[in-house]
Amino acid sequence: MTHPYGLRTEHRAEPLGLDAAYPRLSWKLRADRRAAAQGAYRLTVAAHPSDLDDPRRLLWDTGRRTGEDLEATWDGPALQSATRYHWRVEIWDERGEGPASAQSWFETGLLHRGDWSAVWIGRDPARLPQVDPPTDDDEPSRPPLQLRREFDLDSVPVRGRLYATARGVYEPRLNGGRVGDLELSPGWTEYHHRIQYQTYDVTDLLRGGRNVLGAVVADGWWSGYVGFDARRPAQHYGDHPSFLAQLVVDFADGSRQVIATDAGWVERPGEIRAADLLMGEYVDARHAVPGWDAPTGSNTGFAPVIVDDTEPGPLVAEPDQPIRVTREIRPVANHHRTSGRTIVDFGQNLVGRIRLTVRAAAAGQAIVVRHAEVLDNGELYLDNLRRADATDVYVAAGGGTEVFEPRFTVHGFRYVEINNLAGDPEVVARVLHNDTPFDGTFECSDSLVNQLQSNITWGQRGNFLAVPSDCPQRDERLGWLADAQIFAPTASRNADVSGFFARWLRDVVDGQDADGAFRDVAPVMALDREAAPAWGDAGVIIPWHLWRCYGDRVALERSFPSMVAWVDHIRRHNPDLRWRHRTGNSYGDWLQVDATTPRDVLSTAYFARSAEIVADAAEVLGHHDVATEYRGLRGAIRAAFIDSYVGDDGTVDGSTQTGYLLALAFDLLPANLVRAAVDHLAADIEKREMRLTTGFLGVALLCPVLADHGRADLAYALLHQEEFPSWGYSIRNGATTIWERWDGWTQHGGFQSPAMNSFNHYSLGSVGDWLYGRVAGIDQTSTSVGYRELLLRPLPGGRLSWARAQQETVRGTVACGWSTRNGRITVTVAVPPGSTAILEIPTSDPATVKEGGRPAADQPGVRTVQPSAAGVAVQLASGRYTFSAAYQGAESLNH
Incomplete structure (x- = not known):
């Protein structure tokens, strides 16, 4: 069945x-x-x-x-x-x-404006408490709002729904308990255009008689520190947090009661004295207000709120998976430095917070927790955090057992230093990220490559928090477009990121200016300038990827006008079709090492690529005249690229690895010069003793282009390389996530400049797409959408004896794996119902191909078996298969 x-x-x-x-x-x-x-x-x-x-x-x-x-x-x-x-x-x-x-x-949810009766409420500015600790720039610390509203219900309800959001981040409470398991809601969007609200089923938390609805609301992205701006972002959003909520209660007799935020609510600060996403959280348990969120019948000590705004504003229901705590990590080692000071090693660079159990502390004892990704001579390395304090403080109430877990901050760390606490700390790390289902796996026979895959996955977890950020630890954490577009193919192998990217793309589109220029980051914060090449192109590339990978036509249709506007913006300012004007900050191949790719080579290549995607998207959406126009534009840009940057001997201006990779990957070379360009690329890698020079943009193309042009031997040599610069070098030196830069730390130079040196930054992990797509072999044909027509191309090589991958697609589970032993290769595949596959089996003797131990051509589901460049190409219907064939090693198949 x-x-x-x-x-x-x-x-x-x-x-x-x-x-x-x-x-x-x-x-x-x-x-x-x-x-x-x-x-x-x-x-x-x-x-x-x-x-x-x-x-x-x-x-x-x-x-x-x-x-x-x-x-x-x-x-x-x-x-x-x-x-x-x-x-x-x-x-x-x-x-x-x-x-x-x-x-x-x-x-x-609540589909119409008339469904909302709630208003925005906040603290009277005249009552802003002046409490310790002050921030570095002497701004007064601002305790989060602690809001409550008592109400009575005549009977036990049959249904209760809480619709809530904040200008800031919030945690809802009801009758003394937390509502739901969402973290840092409502997340970060382009707040001028959209604020997400969340819906909670609270039926089981309500009771007949007296009830209390409450919330704690902190600054978050709305009015806290965001990016590398030294100020809070009041000039972007607002200067203080506020809350909006509506509790809808239904009874068995058909009646309904609505409790909404209004002037009848009250608030007072609690034990959280300051909370900021970048700076950390300061909790003084002596200021706790016991029972504040329980039905006590008294508002003593609370003050009336003010109504900030009577218009709910641009509310939308949260469209993708929220942020949650997804796992706990226990320490692997404790290092006692001095009395009461311990450095805890969790063994994994991660993003989240800690939960610390404190026993028998004295009242007023201040326990300070600092976070870092790496150590420097046994101590926390903090310089790369820049202005982010990443410090949490807990002041004990005194006596008994107390538990400290920050709620409105998030840190990137492997190590925490706990000060003023005797003995071994009772602590766990709590991992936070958008709860996208991680349903893809890759593994192989090489432990170094498996660690690379782990590093890639952990980098994705840490940086897919509200937006696809650039880094989770320092004073930045912005949604950089280029980082997202080069990593999106890898991200969608590891997890279902369809909703996450579709939601974020709305921020990308909203950031576009009237001339058609995207911005470098989305939401637009700190960097309000035209996007650079490859950065702005994300607004074209990612919608197309969502269409190809998930069949998301809605995201493509929604983005299409902005995709056209971006390409038109480039064309308008570069009539000679060499993209040299209006290039924003023009980062080039960011953080490439020992090479400099000419910026106009890179930008013009991306101009051609975006024009091609616009043409393809127009065809899909039925805009055939538009498709014809932009296909012609792409052809003209290609001709300009060849005329300006390609030599008669197949050289590309600059002669860098990235230059050749762009020209080959984006089909910007005459057919008769492709082989020569591949040879130039290979020669550059070989003369560097199998080392790369690629930065953020080139690295995604490196292994795929080499493998697709007959040099899988070089792709594998780079994959296995352990000398600087390489993925293996960082792993050999303790990396558990992808580093921002190849030289984040080197034996010959120590730490790179702290001005920009993240040890958790997914961009250079874009090789993960190749691990799934070619090493294991899961891909789809160039015309396929949503893995309807699979192209399974396992690629043995390097020092691997086996590799396998599995991923969930919109059609079902796809798997492909291989192993070599005793002169034979075994290939296992899974094709979901309704899909078909072309499987390329790398064999030295096509006559030896068997499936299930019998001649392949005679087996059910096997439609054709014919020779191919790889050895044998087999057309398959859906199902699970196990093939075997003679195999003499990867070297015989590379050229």
Whole structure:
């Protein structure tokens, strides 16, 4: 049978609070036989699960629709606010057998302005407490808001929903307990255009009689320190936090009660005396207000709030996975330095916070926790944090057991120094990031390469927090566009980042100016200038990637006008089609080492690439005249590139690895010069004794281009390299995440400049896409969308004896792996129902190819077997297969 699974509504499983008027409902397939496919499907929707079995009570019924589509867009009656919809998908396979079914649900949020009665509330500025500690620039510390509102319910409700958000970051409370498990909500968006609200099911937390709704609200990205600006960002957003919430309570008799933020709320500071994402959190437990969020019947010590704003503003329901604590890491070592001072090593560079248990501390005992990624001569290396203090302080209430865990800050660290606490600290690290499902795996026979994959994955966890940031530890943490576009293919191998990127792309588009220029970062903060080449091009490249990888047509359609505007902006200011004007800060191949790629070579190459993508996107969206125009533009840019930068001998201006990689990857060379350019590239690598010179942009292309042009031997040599500069060099020197720069620390030079030296920065980890796509072999054809037509090309080489990868796609699970032993290669693959695959088996003797121990051509699901450049190409229907063939080693297959 063929079965549906992995049901999603707008990228998410069972989303609570959805504001899409026409949501997309999707599913994946699995089967227990080969050549399985979906032949038809039917979607039904009802108010209750039991109603799905009663045709008279259905709210939407697609009827049986023939086809292999695994997504349907709602075209039923208008969705109602705050309503749960249960849905079922039934599928019949290609033989008409079925149906097999699966169920899910989604719940709408508040869809209309009239649904909101809440207003923004905050602290009266005249009551701003002046408390220690002051910040470095002597601004007064600002305790977070601690808000409460008591209310009565006549009976126990049957349903309760809390809709809440903040200008700042918040934690909701109800009847003495925390609501939900979301962290740092509502996240960071282009607040002038969108503020996300969250929806919580609080039914089980409500009671008949007296109740209390509360919240703690800190500055966060709204009014705290963001980026490397020495000031709080009041000039961008606001100068103080505020809160907006609406609790909707339904009773069995059909009545409803709404408790919303208004002038009737009260507030007072609590034990958190200061909290900032960059600087840290200061908690004085002596100032705790016991029972402040419980129904005490008294507001003693609290003061009235003020109404900041009566207009809810540009509220949107949170569209992707929120930030959560996803795991705990325990220390691997404690290093006692002096009495009461211990450095704790968690063994992994991570992003999050610590939870510290304090026993029998004296009242007023101040425990100071500092964070660092690396050590310098056994002590915390803090210089690279720049203005970020990354320091948390806990002042004990005294006596008994106390637990300290900051709530409104986040740090990048492997090590913490705990001061003024005797003995071995009882501490764990709590890992935070947007809770995108990590459903891809890669592993191989080489422990160094496995560590590289681990470093890549941990870098993704740490930097996918609200935005795809550049670094999680210093005073920056901005959503740099180029970093995101070069890493997006790797990110989508490791995890389902469809919703995360689709949401962030709205900030990218909102940052575009009237002339069509994107910005270097999104949301726009600290750097309000035209984007550089490859940075601004992210606004074109990422929407196209979401289409190719996830089949996300909505994200492509939403971004398409801005994609066209960006390319037109470049063309307008560079009529000779060499991109030399209006290049922003023009970073070039950022942080390349021992080489300098000419900036106009790089920029013009990206100009051609973006024009090509616009043409392809226009074709997909049915804008055929636009496609023709931009395909012609791309051809003209290519001609200009060849005329200006390509020599008759296949050299590219600058003769750098990145220059050759761009020309080869973006098809900017005459066909008769491709081989010569590959040889120039290879010669540069060989003369450097198998070392790279590529920076952020070139490194993503390095191994793929070499492998695709017959030099997999060089790609593997670079992968295994352990001398500087290389991935292996950082790993050999203790890296557990990807470093920002190849020379972040070297044996010959020590630490690089602290002005810019992150030890957790995913950009140079973009090689991860190649590990999945060529080392293990999972790819798709150039015309495929959503892995409908797989291209499986396992590539043995280097010192590997086996490699395998698996990833979840929008169609189902795809896997590919290989191993070599005793003169034979074994290749295992999994193709989801409805997909097809071309599998290239690297063999020295095509006649020896077998599947399941029998001649491959005779096996079910194997459609054709024919010779290819790799050895044998096999066309496959869906299913799981195990092939074997003669194999004489990678060297015989490289050229």
